[in-house]
Amino acid sequence: xPKTARRKKRLDRSVxxxxxxxxxxxxxxxxxxxxxxxxxxxxxxxxxPFFLDMYWQRVLCAAGIYxxxxxxxxxxxxxxxxxCLGGAFFIGAGGYISGLLNAYLGLSPLVxxxxxxxxxxxxxxxVLVPALRLRGIYFAIVSFMFPLFAVYIxxxxxxxxxxxxxxxLDNLPNQWVEVxxxxxxxxxxxxxxxxxxxxDMGLILRAIKxxxxxxxxxxxxxxxxxxxxxxxxxxxxxxxxxxxxxxxGWLGISLFGMDFSILxxxxxxxxxxxxxxxxxxxxxxxxxxxxxxxxxxxxxxVLYCFILLLFIVYKPEGFLSxxxxxxHQFELWEEx
Amino acid sequence: MKAEVILEVNSISKTFGxxxxxxxxxxxxxxxxxxxxxxxxxxxxxTLVNLITGFVQPDSGKVIFKASDITGMPSYKIANLGxxxxxxxxxxxxxLPAFKNLIIxxxxxxxxxxRSGRLGDIDAVAIDxxxxxxxxxxxxxxxxxxxxxxxxxxxxxxxxRCLALSxxxxxxxxxxxxxxxxxxxxxxxxxxxxxxxxxxxxxxxHRLRELFRLAxxxxxxxxxxxxxxxxxxxxxxxxxxxxxxxxxERKK
Numbered sequence: 001x002p003k004t005a006r007r008k009k010r011l012d013r014s015v016x017x018x019x020x021x022x023x024x025x026x027x028x029x030x031x032x033x034x035x036x037x038x039x040x041x042x043x044x045x046x047x048x049p050f051f052l053d054m055y056w057q058r059v060l061c062a063a064g065i066y067x068x069x070x071x072x073x074x075x076x077x078x079x080x081x082x083x084c085l086g087g088a089f090f091i092g093a094g095g096y097i098s099g100l101l102n103a104y105l106g107l108s109p110l111v112x113x114x115x116x117x118x119x120x121x122x123x124x125x126x127v128l129v130p131a132l133r134l135r136g137i138y139f140a141i142v143s144f145m146f147p148l149f150a151v152y153i154x155x156x157x158x159x160x161x162x163x164x165x166x167x168x169l170d171n172l173p174n175q176w177v178e179v180x181x182x183x184x185x186x187x188x189x190x191x192x193x194x195x196x197x198x199x200d201m202g203l204i205l206r207a208i209k210x211x212x213x214x215x216x217x218x219x220x221x222x223x224x225x226x227x228x229x230x231x232x233x234x235x236x237x238x239x240x241x242x243x244x245x246x247x248x249g250w251l252g253i254s255l256f257g258m259d260f261s262i263l264x265x266x267x268x269x270x271x272x273x274x275x276x277x278x279x280x281x282x283x284x285x286x287x288x289x290x291x292x293x294x295x296x297x298x299x300x301x302v303l304y305c306f307i308l309l310l311f312i313v314y315k316p317e318g319f320l321s322x323x324x325x326x327x328h329q330f331e332l333w334e335e336x
Numbered sequence: 337m338k339a340e341v342i343l344e345v346n347s348i349s350k351t352f353g354x355x356x357x358x359x360x361x362x363x364x365x366x367x368x369x370x371x372x373x374x375x376x377x378x379x380x381x382x383t384l385v386n387l388i389t390g391f392v393q394p395d396s397g398k399v400i401f402k403a404s405d406i407t408g409m410p411s412y413k414i415a416n417l418g419x420x421x422x423x424x425x426x427x428x429x430x431x432l433p434a435f436k437n438l439i440i441x442x443x444x445x446x447x448x449x450x451r452s453g454r455l456g457d458i459d460a461v462a463i464d465x466x467x468x469x470x471x472x473x474x475x476x477x478x479x480x481x482x483x484x485x486x487x488x489x490x491x492x493x494x495x496x497r498c499l500a501l502s503x504x505x506x507x508x509x510x511x512x513x514x515x516x517x518x519x520x521x522x523x524x525x526x527x528x529x530x531x532x533x534x535x536x537x538x539x540x541x542h543r544l545r546e547l548f549r550l551a552x553x554x555x556x557x558x559x560x561x562x563x564x565x566x567x568x569x570x571x572x573x574x575x576x577x578x579x580x581x582x583x584x585e586r587k588k
Contacts, residue, residue, distance in 0.1 A: 200443050207429040207440045214427035219415035219444030219501055
């Protein structure tokens with residue numbers, strides 16, 4: 001008796017739900033369907049600190065900073081077409097401004113951080129403006145250069161504590177403020193960015209990525225819009241930097257370290273380019289992983305590159321896009 | 337009939353490393369006129385458009401639009417004055433739905449000013465423009481990603497992007513090229529309608545039959561120079577034009 005062959009059949013869920021538009025509000029089941037994965041992730045993230053000890057809470061804070069950088073990177077790369085490798089510059093600018101305000105003027109961190117966020121973003125944007133004429137890889141190279149420049153200038157002039165840095169800066173009031181401040185920052189930035197890319201301004205930025213000549217022919221100054229986009233990404237990054245300074249109560253040239261430029265990119269690739277949330281999830285996985293592998297010393301970099309390679313080869317879409325796709329499909333076995 | 341001059345090009349020149357792409361070209365364009373620019377491949381037609389619209393800066397010469405000098409002005413400012421263009425190689429925003437392509441020009445300072453800051457539902461405005469230019473709303477064509485549209489629609493989208501700016505002059509760079517006869521037949525009435533509405537059109541074309549149906553006047557270019565300028569019938573009879581461009585076709 002011949003065995004009946006079976007094959008897997010995949011069906012997409014109704015378009016109504018997948019468009020995520022107003023139509024989804026037509027029934028509770030569709031609203032739940034869309035809200036559930038979001039709520040699980042957000043609630044999961046918010047309740048996470050209760051299950052962690054002091055040390056791992058710190059790791060979560062660091063992951064949040066990388067998450068912010070990943071958001072900025074994904075936004076600039078996928079929605080504006082600017083591959084910005086200058087994440088470290090954002091961290092450095094925000095961190096130094098906030099730390100110096102605290103050390104020299106004695107301002108409270110809760111005052112320093114907002115000032116440093118805005119001032120750092122203004123400085124970072126001004127520095128990147130001349131490079132905005134460049135496209136693709138050329139912008140990436142130039143933006144990669146700036147953190148290195150900043151380090152050399154600080155070392156050469158022995159400014160702001162030189163190579164030693166400045167320590168004993170004020171910390172945030174307590175552990176809970178620390179951890180929830182960064183989680184709130186990540187969630188709020190994520191929410192606002194996701195909104196922004198579908199607003200008119202976001203559409204213009206995406207159009208610049210697709211075809212900047214046509215945007216010019218439509219009577220829109222692409223430089224103005226690129227400046228706005230960089231400012232937004234810099235705001236997010238500089239907040240991360242200012243926060244980091246007060247998290248460790250220390251500032252120094254390692255704020256301009258390469259890690260801040262590279263790890264967010266790895267996180268974004270893992271999570272899925274262009275998903276925004278993917279980069280945050282990637283950072284939440286990669287940062288603890290690199291902590292857990294601390295015992296391996298330098299060898300963890302190898303393992304970590306290996307994981308990245310696996311993603312690039314086998315899941316180039318990133319895990320968030322993958323799970324999203326699976327969530328929107330029914331799978332069943334049918335006989336043939 | 338002598339119309340008011342809207343665009344004037346004065347002995348404009350551009351060289352690309354020794355190649356005289358455009359040399360010493362001058363012409364004036366009356367309001368409401370339809371001007372054709374023809375010439376063999378590489379004769380500098382597209383460069384001329386790029387020079388006029390600010391995408392390439394001229395080495396010498398002047399461009400005057402509505403009595404003000406726009407030479408050397410950035411292209412987006414020129415577009416805001418009401419002088420817009422389509423591209424020979426279409427440049428839609430592939431990742432956006434077709435109607436979202438028009439959100440970009442609808443956000444330009446020019447449109448915001450003329451609509452006195454209140455656009456109402458900007459998406460609806462975009463879809464109206466697309467419907468006017470032949471996107472079937474019922475077939476949901478305006479909602480499809482621009483990347484999935486066939487060539488004919490993309491050409492219309494190019495034109496729609498210009499129309500969204502409610503321009504005074506549109507320069508169409510080979511809008512008929514690559515289209516089938518029926519697609520061209522669909523596009524011609526649109527251009528005729530624009531002509532009736534008093535929009536000044538400059539059309540770069542290789543499809544002479546279709547061009548001559550619309551054009552009041554034709555300029556012929558060869559090796560970056562203007563070799564003839566006049567009404568289509570006269571230009572066709574010009575000896576130099578025959579030699580440079582049309583003559584070869586007739587020998588066949």
